[in-house]
Amino acid sequence: MSKKKIALLLSLCMMLALPTACSNAPSASNGAGSASTGNEAADALEANPSDPAFSAYKEPVTIHTVTSEYPSAKYPQGDDITNNVWIRRYQEKYNIKVVTDWVSDEYDTKLNLAITSNDLPDVFKVNASQLQQLIEADMIMDLTEVFDKYASSRLKDYMKADTDSYESGMKDGKLYGIPQLHWGLIDQSDYIWIRNDWKEELGLKDPQSPEDIKNIALAFMEKHGGYGMAVDQTLDYLNVLAVSWNAHPDMWIKDSSGSIVYGSIQPEMKDALQAWAEWYKQGIIDPEFAIKDFSAMNADVVAGKVGLQPYYQWWGYNPGVDTITNLGKEAIFYPYLLRTANGEEAKQSISFANGSYIVAKKSFKHPEAAVKLLNDYAYIVDEGLEKESKETLSGLLDNDMAHVVGAFRVLNPTSDYEQYEAVSAALESGDSSGLTSSGMWQKYKNSIEFKENATPSAVGDYLQQGAPKSAFSLAKKIYDSGNYIKTELWGATPEALAAYGTTLDDILTEGFTKIIMGSESIDYFDTVVQNWKTAGGDAATQAVNEAYGNK
C-alpha cells in the first residue's frame, strides 16, 4: 500500500471547500437497478451439442453474478467491471448474458450478507470457509457431472496439475467448488536478496551458508554504517531464512513418527532463533524491526540504508522499482538461494496456494454456462496468441483486463513455470517465436527493456525472469529437483484451528520477538511453546491430524 497515494486521497477528501460546480454528475444512476431474475424456463438448447465445452446457446442464457472492483484495470471509455470486453464476448460468442448484481470491495462481508438474506447470485466465487458453510446449508450445487461433461480438456489438465486443490473443492466425493487455482508453486521460493554494487565493491562471494550471510552483513555495516538486514515486525521476512536451519515456521509438517506437527515449535526453530538473537546483538538485524511494518521495512531499502533483505521472488516489483528509481540501476539487489550451515541448498517450504472457489446456486438452471466461460478464459490465455488476432487478445488481456472476470476464470497452475521456460529460452536464443502467451511477451519485452535502458518500471520482470541471476532460474532448480516440503494442510483449514484466528501464531511471534531482542534468553523458547500448546495449539494440532492425518 503506497503511503503517497493514501496521502493524496485523504487530502483530496478533506477539500470540503471545493466549489460544487460539478452539477453534471447525477447521483443515483440507475445502473445496477434490480434486473429481473432471469427465469429461462424454456430450455435453451445448444447450437452444437457435439462440442459441449465451447458451443454457443441458441436462446440467450443469463447468469447473475457478483464481483469486486479491480482498481488498476484501465477500461476504455464507457466500460466498467459490469460491462466490458469480456461481458460482450460472452454474449456474442456463447449467447450468455452475464449480469452483475452488485460490486463491492468488502466482498466477503457483502457476500455473507447476501447469503444471510438468501439473495444469492447464480454463479460466484467464495473463500474456503464460505464454501464449507454453503455446503452445510445446502445452498450450492453439486457440480461433479457438469464439470465432467462440459469442462474442456485444458481445464481438466489444470486440475490434474494440482489435484490437491481440486479435491479441496469436494465434499464426500462431490465437487461443489471449482478451485480458481494459482500461477504456480514456483512462485513460493525464499531468497536472500543482496545489494550488488556493495557486494562487488567489497569483492564478496555468494553466500554459501548462514554464516556467510552474517559476514556479508557485517562487511556492509563496516563500510556503510547502519544495520545489516531489513526485516519487519511480523517476522514473516525473517522467517524466510528459517529453511537454512531446516525449520519450516507457519507450516504443518510431518514429524519422524508420521504425525502432523506445527513447524514453528520444532527444535530447528529454536536453532534459528538462537542465531537471530546473536545477529540482533551484533546489530545485523534492524534494531527497530519490532515496530516496522512492511512499508517501513522497505523504506530503508529504498533509501539505501541497508543492503540485505530476506524476501520472495517479487522483490523487483516492490521495493525494486522504487529502489532503482531512487538509487539508480547500480543499486540493484540480486537473489541468492538459501543454504544450510554445511552449504547444501535448503529445503524450501511450499504452502497451500488456492484461495477461492467458483460455486453455483442450487436452483440455477445452467451451471454448464459458467463452465463454458471458464473454458473460454483458459483458451484465450493459453492459445489466444496463436488463434486470435492481436487486437482481440490485447483488448481482453492488456491493461489488467485479464483480471476483471471475477468468478469466471481458473488459472493455469503451471503458467509461471512455462512462462519462465519460454522467456529464458527466447532471451538466450534471441528467437521470440516460442512465446505463446501475452504474459510471456510482456516479461520478455521488459527484461530486454531493463537490460538496455535500465527503466525502473521494468526491473520487476527482469529480476523475476530475465536477469542472469533471476529468481525463477533459482526456483526452477528447486522445483525440478523436488527439494521442498509441502504443507500437510492442503485444503480448507479445520474449524478447530480457524477458530483461533491468528492468536496462536501471535503467541509465538510475541515470544520469538522477545528472544531475538534479547529481553528473554533462548530457553524461553520452551515456555513460549508451552503457552502455545495450552492456549489451543494442542487442540488445533489434534484437529489437523484428524482432518489430514492419514493422507
Add this chain to the structure above:
Amino acid sequence: MIQDRSVGRYLFVAANYVILIATSLLCILPFVNLLAVSFSGSAAVSAGDVVFWPVDFTTKAYEFAMTGGKFLTSLWVSVQRVVLGTIVNLLLIVLTAYPLSKSSGKLAGRNWYMTFFIVTMLFNGGLIPTYLIVVKTGLIDSIWSLILPGALPVFSMIILMNFIRGLPEEIEESAIIDGASPMQILIRVLLPLLKPALATVGLFSIVGHWNSWFDGIIYMKNPANYPLQSYLQTLLMSF
C-alpha cells in the same frame, strides 16, 4: 466583558496566545505533511524524505484520482449525503431534545423515553440484522440507507437537551402565558437561542456523514453510488 488592564493580565494574554498557537500548530502539522506527501514523487516518499514540503513536486497523484470522473461523482453523492443527512439529524435532534428537556411532570413517561434512546447508545444488534432491515425497508442502494438508520444521533440529542435545560425557564413560561403552542415556542422562542448549540451538533453531523465509509460499501450495489469516503477507501485498499 469588563476590561482588565493589569500587567498580570497582559502577561496572561500573551502566554495564552503562545499556548493556543502552539497547540493549533501541533494539530495542523499532520495535514501539512499529508499535503506535502501528496505532491511529492513516490520514490522520495518511499524513502521517507518528505516532511512538510514536497520533494520532486508532481500532481500525478491528483490526476490519478480525478481520472474517470468517479471522483466528482462520488463527491456529489457525499455532498448530497452531508446536506440531507445533517438536515434530517438536526430536525430529529431538535424535535426529540425539546420534549425530553421537560421534567417527567410535564411530559408523562419522559424517563421511559429517555431510557429508550439511551439503550441504543449502549447496545446494537450488529451488522447482519441491521442490513436485513435496510433490505426489508427497501432502502438498499438508495441514499436514504446512509441517512435513516442513524437518523437520530443520541449523543448530540443529549447535548442539545442539556443545553435547553440550561436556559432560564422564564423565557418559555412567558410564551406559554401568551398562549403559544409547544411547536410555536420551539420555533419562535427556543431555536434562536439554540444557535450555538445547533452549530455544534450540526458540525458533528457534517463530519460524521463526511467521514463514514463502511455503510456506503455495504448498502450500495454499484460503486457509482459510493460516497467519496467509500470510494477513497476502495482505492486505499487496492494499493
Add this chain to the structure above:
Amino acid sequence: MLTKLKQQRALHLMLLPSLILVFIFSYIPFYGLVIAFQKYNPGLGFQSPWVGWDNFNHVFQQPNFVRTIWNTLYMSAFKIIGGIVVPVVFALLLNEVAHGLVKRTFQTLVYIPNFLSWVIMAGILLDILSSDGIINHFLSLLGIPAVNFLGNPSLFPWTMIVSDIWKGFGFGTVVYLAALSGIDPGLYEAAVIDGAKRWKQTIYITLPLLMPTIVLMSVLSLGNVLNAGFDQIYNLYSPVVYQTGDIIDTYVYRLGIQQAQYSISTAVGLFKSVISCILVGVSYVLAYKVANYRIF
C-alpha cells in the same frame, strides 16, 4: 387542565418520528443478538445451531484475554480523564480570547485532526515517532537519548493515550465552548463589582456552570470504557507491545480473522454492552444521589 393535556400531546407527537425510526433501525435488529449463542452460518441465518455459552467460553478461556481487559481499562481510563481535562482547559483558555474570529479560527484548527482517519494518522505518527523522526531529533538537541515510543511496552500505552487526546480534544472543545457561550455575562459583571479577579471568576462562576456538561460528557464516555480505540491501536501496535497494548477489540479481531466470526464478535459486543450499561447506570445514580445532577 385541558390545555395541559393538549400541550402534552404536542410534545409526544414531536417525539414520534424519532421513536419510530429508532424502533425500526435499532430495536428490531436487537433480535440479531441471538447469534452470540449460536454457531452462526450465513446460509442458515438465525436458524443456525444453538451452542449456549460456547462463544463466550471460547473467548474467556484464552489465556491472553485477561490482559486485554486490563489493558483496555487502563488506556481508556486515562483517555477518558485526559479527554475531559484537556478540552475543558483549552476551552477556558480559548474563552479568554476576546476576538470572535480569532477564537473560531483556533477552534477550527484544533478540530482538523478529527477529519483524518487513524489509518492516515498512524502513518504520520510512525514517521514522527521513529528513532530518526522529528520528536527524537528534537529530544537529541536537548541531550535526551532516543525514545522508543511505539516499541517499548511500558511507554506504548502512554503514546496511545497522548496521541488519542491530541487527535480528539478538538471535539470536546467545541462542546465546552458552546456551553460557555450559554453563560449569562451578567454573572461576571456582578462578580467584578464584588471585586473578584479573573482567576476567581473562573473557579467560582465558569467551572460550576460548566460542571453539568462535564459530568454529562464523563458519563457518556463511560459507555466507551471497554472501547480503548480499535482503529488507533490496530494501526500502531506490534507483537512486541502486545503485553501492554493489546485490547479486547484488537484481540477479538485477530481471533476472528480467518473466518468471519460473527458469533464471537457479537458475544464480545454483548459482554461489553452489559458492562457499559452497568457503568453508565451506576454513574447516573451516583451523580444524582451525590451531586444532585440529573444527567439525562
